[in-house]
Amino acid sequence: MGLLTNILTLPLAPVRGTVWVLDQVLLTAEREYYDPEPVREELRDMEQQLLDGTMTPEEFDRREDDLLDRLEWLEAHQQRLRTDSC
Numbered sequence: 001m002g003l004l005t006n007i008l009t010l011p012l013a014p015v016r017g018t019v020w021v022l023d024q025v026l027l028t029a030e031r032e033y034y035d036p037e038p039v040r041e042e043l044r045d046m047e048q049q050l051l052d053g054t055m056t057p058e059e060f061d062r063r064e065d066d067l068l069d070r071l072e073w074l075e076a077h078q079q080r081l082r083t084d085s086c
Contacts, residue, residue, distance in 0.1 A: 036074040039067050 046063060049055035 034074055034077055036071055036078070039071045039074065043067050043071075 043064065046055060046060055046067075050057065050060045
């Protein structure tokens with residue numbers, strides 16, 4: 001942007017700043033939502049609970065199926081993002 005453009009659009013600077021902050025918040029929220037690591041961590045915790053006897057095998061199987069489906073969906077989403085950005 002040129003000097004004249006910066007001077008003329010100076011009143012819009014707070015709006016541009018707000019939009020930038022909102023974009024950063026959105027990007028962070030998307031990264032956290034699509035992060036498969038919490039799902040993997042929960043699977044590890046569940047396995048430990050199963051070994052400790054604090055979780056029944058039936059409950060483990062049910063929750064494991066849900067988490068594995070979620071993990072598969074997250075990994076497919078990440079793969080789509082990789083192929084779209086290429």
